[in-house]
Amino acid sequence: MxxxxxxxxxxxxxxRRCSSARRNPQQVRPRCVAxxxxxxxxxxxxxxxxxxxxxxxxxxxxxxxxxxxxxPLQYPEVINESMRYSLLAGGKRVRPALCLAACExxxxxxxxxxxxxxxxxxxxxxxxxxxDLPSMDNDDFRRGKPTNHKVYGEEIxxxxxxxxxxxxxxxxxxxxRDVAPERVLQVIVEVGKAVGSEGLVGGQVVDxxxxxxxxxxxxxxxxxxxEHKTAALLxxxxxxxxxxxxxxxxxxxxxxxxxxxIGLAFQVVDDILDITATTEELGKTAGKDLxxxxxxxxxxxxLERSREIADELIEGAKSMLTTYDPAKAAPLYALAExxxxxxx
Amino acid sequence: MxxxxxxxxxxxxxxRRCSSARRNPQQVRPRCVAxxxxxxxxxxxxxxxxxxxxxxxxxxxxxxxxxxxxxPLQYPEVINESMRYSLLAGGKRVRPALCLAACExxxxxxxxxxxxxxxxxxxxxxxxxxxDLPSMDNDDFRRGKPTNHKVYGEEIxxxxxxxxxxxxxxxxxxxxRDVAPERVLQVIVEVGKAVGSEGLVGGQVVDxxxxxxxxxxxxxxxxxxxEHKTAALLxxxxxxxxxxxxxxxxxxxxxxxxxxxIGLAFQVVDDILDITATTEELGKTAGKDLxxxxxxxxxxxxLERSREIADELIEGAKSMLTTYDPAKAAPLYALAExxxxxxx
Numbered sequence: 065m066x067x068x069x070x071x072x073x074x075x076x077x078x079x080r081r082c083s084s085a086r087r088n089p090q091q092v093r094p095r096c097v098a099x100x101x102x103x104x105x106x107x108x109x110x111x112x113x114x115x116x117x118x119x120x121x122x123x124x125x126x127x128x129x130x131x132x133x134x135x136p137l138q139y140p141e142v143i144n145e146s147m148r149y150s151l152l153a154g155g156k157r158v159r160p161a162l163c164l165a166a167c168e169x170x171x172x173x174x175x176x177x178x179x180x181x182x183x184x185x186x187x188x189x190x191x192x193x194x195x196d197l198p199s200m201d202n203d204d205f206r207r208g209k210p211t212n213h214k215v216y217g218e219e220i221x222x223x224x225x226x227x228x229x230x231x232x233x234x235x236x237x238x239x240x241r242d243v244a245p246e247r248v249l250q251v252i253v254e255v256g257k258a259v260g261s262e263g264l265v266g267g268q269v270v271d272x273x274x275x276x277x278x279x280x281x282x283x284x285x286x287x288x289x290x291e292h293k294t295a296a297l298l299x300x301x302x303x304x305x306x307x308x309x310x311x312x313x314x315x316x317x318x319x320x321x322x323x324x325x326i327g328l329a330f331q332v333v334d335d336i337l338d339i340t341a342t343t344e345e346l347g348k349t350a351g352k353d354l355x356x357x358x359x360x361x362x363x364x365x366x367l368e369r370s371r372e373i374a375d376e377l378i379e380g381a382k383s384m385l386t387t388y389d390p391a392k393a394a395p396l397y398a399l400a401e402x403x404x405x406x407x408x
Numbered sequence: 409m410x411x412x413x414x415x416x417x418x419x420x421x422x423x424r425r426c427s428s429a430r431r432n433p434q435q436v437r438p439r440c441v442a443x444x445x446x447x448x449x450x451x452x453x454x455x456x457x458x459x460x461x462x463x464x465x466x467x468x469x470x471x472x473x474x475x476x477x478x479x480p481l482q483y484p485e486v487i488n489e490s491m492r493y494s495l496l497a498g499g500k501r502v503r504p505a506l507c508l509a510a511c512e513x514x515x516x517x518x519x520x521x522x523x524x525x526x527x528x529x530x531x532x533x534x535x536x537x538x539x540d541l542p543s544m545d546n547d548d549f550r551r552g553k554p555t556n557h558k559v560y561g562e563e564i565x566x567x568x569x570x571x572x573x574x575x576x577x578x579x580x581x582x583x584x585r586d587v588a589p590e591r592v593l594q595v596i597v598e599v600g601k602a603v604g605s606e607g608l609v610g611g612q613v614v615d616x617x618x619x620x621x622x623x624x625x626x627x628x629x630x631x632x633x634x635e636h637k638t639a640a641l642l643x644x645x646x647x648x649x650x651x652x653x654x655x656x657x658x659x660x661x662x663x664x665x666x667x668x669x670i671g672l673a674f675q676v677v678d679d680i681l682d683i684t685a686t687t688e689e690l691g692k693t694a695g696k697d698l699x700x701x702x703x704x705x706x707x708x709x710x711l712e713r714s715r716e717i718a719d720e721l722i723e724g725a726k727s728m729l730t731t732y733d734p735a736k737a738a739p740l741y742a743l744a745e746x747x748x749x750x751x752x
Contacts, residue, residue, distance in 0.1 A: 140617070142617065147605065197543075200566065222541065222543065226570075227605045233574075234600025248589070249589050250581075252578065253581045256582070257578060261484070265574070266484055269484045
């Protein structure tokens with residue numbers, strides 16, 4: 065678990081469980097604590113003038129302002145403080161940014177997609193709060209700050225997650241403007257599916273059950289975990305943005321394929337970096353070699369084939385964007401490129 | 409914590425925290441385990457022909473069948489098993505029944521309201537699963553069965569609650585038929601508000617913070633806890649049923665008042681029964697006298713005034729129903745009467 069992997073993981077704050085942390089609950093994972101540095105070389109090749117870093121910075125500012133308004137500091141203050149503590153703890157806001165970008169790509173506005181963008185970050189935050197709990201990953205730090213339950217206690221942390229999850233759906237229904245109600249309902253279904261037992265929760269459960277001595281994980285299972293723990297919410301972000309922006313079936317299908325590819329590619333690249341960096345740093349970061357015992361793409365199909373798979377996925381994702389205005393598609397191209405660049 | 413209170417509490421499975429259980433986490437609370445017996449004398453005075461027990465039994469059968477379909481036993485099985493274990497563990501299905509009754513009262517059908525009725529039970533179940541967790545009330549039994557985390561472990565129990573909460577909103581959006589989409593969105597907002605930091609979670613937080621030595625709880629705080637922990641979801645059940653059935657503003661307002669009154673009355677009567685029964689059984693059930701230390705309506709305003717408040721609330725609730733067809737309003741009359749009858 066090394067610096068480059070830590071950066072990459074934090075960018076999307078990947079939800080793969082850290083075996084070493086589970087075996088030694090008191091251990092602080094640098095992967096969870098490391099600050100994100102978006103590298104300057106990550107720019108769209110097709111649009112050299114597009115400044116991905118600047119774009120993401122501006123979007124994060126917009127999204128943070130909207131998130132700040134979404135949870136008012138009202139009675140009973142402690143629960144709203146707890147929700148805000150984790151929701152406003154920073155991060156690159158990749159899921160909201162994807163949602164806004166997809167909405168704009170198909171002709172919609174930022175305003176139409178912003179409530180759903182906030183909702184996606186609420187869900188992501190909920191999953192982190194609950195995943196950090198002592199009975200789950202038992203993490204003490206997240207993004208360099210004490211985890212929610214370390215500050216507010218387990219009871220409040222569980223309830224803060226519940227309140228954020230509930231608010232996420234209420235917020236889409238209550239705050240979305242200038243979108244046909246049936247489309248808003250479609251978005252709620254899309255987001256709900258990405259969270260529940262067919263989404264994020266399903267992926268976490270399979271991951272939990274795949275841990276421990278004597279469990280053999282095949283490529284199918286590994287792909288299931290990745291697709292559900294990481295890719296499902298990314299897919300919901302892109303597809304809901306498209307729906308809110310008025311996309312037809314063809315566009316929704318196309319962008320769904322794009323999002324599935326980048327979601328899976330992200331985890332394949334993450335696996336590659338994990339293995340590479342672990343090898344490089346072996347013996348330097350004590351205890352981290354335990355992570356190698358985890359089934360990964362390289363451990364199943366080898367490093368080279370893993371790189372080929374990642375390349376195929378990225379190319380596949382980008383091929384879904386060729387029919388769009390390159391200026392509007394630039395953020396989505398850049399995100400795919402960003403994932404590829406992480407190989408280096 | 410005695411037989412009559414146990415029955416009454418289980419009827420709505422009240423969510424007030426049990427101080428004695430918190431002080432002695434290993435103690436099994438009969439209140440949580442007791443089976444419900446709906447007494448035959450609980451019948452609407454205005455409609456003597458209406459058989460409340462039979463009605464509730466038939467509704468529970470319908471609702472249970474719908475709930476059974478709502479969570480299919482698919483991969484990954486363990487999470488769906490865990491969700492189903494608690495969701496299908498029995499209970500009188502009061503919230504779904506209220507939702508269906510309110511929908512029919514204003515001219516709607518059972519079919520229109522059933523997805524939301526199921527959603528309300530999913531939310532109620534989620535709140536019980538999370539409330540029973542070791543870091544919360546640490547209960548080993550619920551409705552006579554081991555609690556979710558005792559069977560599936562804490563990780564799965566937390567995730568099962570999350571998945572049920574997520575599904576509850578998705579289910580309304582996905583499964584509701586023959587209702588205008590904007591009405592379905594209104595229902596989602598109504599339900600969301602009842603769960604989050606302005607609803608159930610808010611009430612639980614204030615309850616948690618009101619426990620422990622040196623904390624003085626006033627009538628305002630007690631009312632806040634009751635209104636949010638118990639009454640909010642009952643209100644959402646009635647109001648969402650009305651919205652789904654096509655109610656106008658006047659009907660929605662009227663039924664909102666009805667639901668607020670019965671929700672608060674339920675807890676006032678619960679407090680009365682708690683005090684009365686504790687006195688009667690004092691010394692018989694070891695350790696239960698600790699519950700007396702909890703702030704209740706009788707401890708704040710006395711037993712007689714508490715009874716008057718309960719009577720006023722029940723009369724107020726019933727006065728909201730006088731403009732409706734007595735046959736259609738019979739279930740809602742009967743529920744109010746049921747709460748009054750619990751005094752005896």
